[in-house]
Amino acid sequence: MTAETATKELGAARLAGADARRGGAGRDALIEFAGVSLAFAGKTVLDKIDLSIAKGEIVCIVGPSGCGKTTALRLASGLLAPSAGAIAFNGAPLQGPRRDVAIVFQDYGKALLPWRTAAGNVSLALEAAGTPRKARPQRIGALLAKVGLPNHADKYPSQMSGGMQQRLQIARCLAQEPIALMMDEPFGALDAMTRQELQDELLDIAAASGATIFFVTHDLEEAIYLGDRVIGLLPHPGRVGIELKIDLPRPRDQVATREAAQFLRLRRELYDFIKSAER
Ligand SMILES: Nc1ncnc2c1ncn2[C@@H]1O[C@H](COP(=O)(O)OP(=O)(O)OP(=O)(O)O)[C@@H](O)[C@H]1O
Ligand SMILES: [Mg+2]
Structure with missing residues (x-):
């Protein structure tokens, strides 16, 4: 690839990312789960998940411990194959890990x-x-x-x-x-200030590259702060329980965004969902 075509492709990816973040219908899906179920040793961990992640979108997954967040991320990364249903990546069946999909683990020490x-x-x-x-x-x-x-x-x-x-x-x-970043609680072990710095750096990288991001977190505020959409999973078996569209303007700001009335409303809604999901 020449430098010129590389620049053009990067430009196109940026546009795709910016378009996706503006929201609206007709966005191209990068990752699509259609009726995806996964069982480990006969036990259903994820049950009939339908989920579509648009190119350039940031989708955050929250849910109680053990509800299947990491499993969903491993499926989307091609590290696991579904027991039932299908996963498509860029319009074609996902057949395994891909070089253009990067995975960021929580345990950086081991990575x-x-x-x-x-x-x-x-x-x-x-x-x-x-x-x-x-x-x-x-x-x-x-x-x-x-x-x-x-x-x-x-x-x-x-x-x-x-x-x-x-x-x-x-x-x-x-x-x-990568055209997609799969992140499994990547900032979970960091102190609050470092965590916020890295959240902003990630948003800058996403805005500049147009990369699609699938982000698992336990932190409800982090999910709302980063996401275009937040999906809450219910446990036993894992299934989609809530889907919130996050229309907060970008670029986001650690103080102003978190103080916005809409942020607080979304936080309350997600908090109530998690409380009921844990019962
Ligand atoms: N390789 C495996 N073999 C058998 N069971 C597994 C395997 N991996 C995960 N599980 C089970 O699947 C369920 C979902 O696990 P998963 O790690 O996806 O949850 P999670 O939502 O990421 O939890 P946490 O918030 O604690 O990270 C759990 O009951 C777990 O014990
Ligand atoms: Mg996990």
Whole structure:
């Protein structure tokens, strides 16, 4: 691909993302669950899930522990196949993990290679993506800068804080140039301030790249703050219990957005749902 077509494609992806965030009908689906059920050893964990995620959309999944959020994310990533129903990705059946889909795990400690520096960890993803050796240093520098780690290229994961390690994991995922990011409680282990910083960085990355984001969290406010839509799952078996469209304007702001009357109404609705789902 030439630099020019790459720029055009990135531009098109940005437009698709921006369009999707404006909402409205006729948006192209990137990921579609049609009647998806999953059973582990005969026990139904997810039951007849219908879910469509548009290109460029940010969809957050909440629900009580054990309701099947991680399982849904693994299905959407192609790491698990449904027991019944079908999953389509970009209009074709999803047949397994894809290089253009990146997964960010909560446990960044396990996701990073301890014997490689920050630059080395990012380089690994570029090596896997077939980026020529000569082009790697510049890409590594740009990716580390994008996640706020421009001066930490030579540090090992053990020399970095939790927030820095999670940033590094995100940089490594971005090296794949993913069209979708699957995130399973990625900020769960971080302190509140770092968490908010990373939420905003993620929104910036999403706005600039047009990437589609499937985001699992326990934090109801985080789900509303980030999402275009929030899906609440009911447990035993896992099924869709509530779907909230989040029309809060973007760019969002940690203080103003969270103080908006609409944010507080959505928070109350989601909180009431979770309370009843846990009963
Ligand atoms: N590999 C597996 N084999 C058997 N059962 C499993 C497996 N993975 C998950 N489960 C079961 O499926 C159900 C849903 O698990 P899942 O991890 O998807 O829940 P979750 O909503 O992500 O929970 P949490 O909020 O605690 O992360 C649970 O009852 C869990 O015990
Ligand atoms: Mg989970």
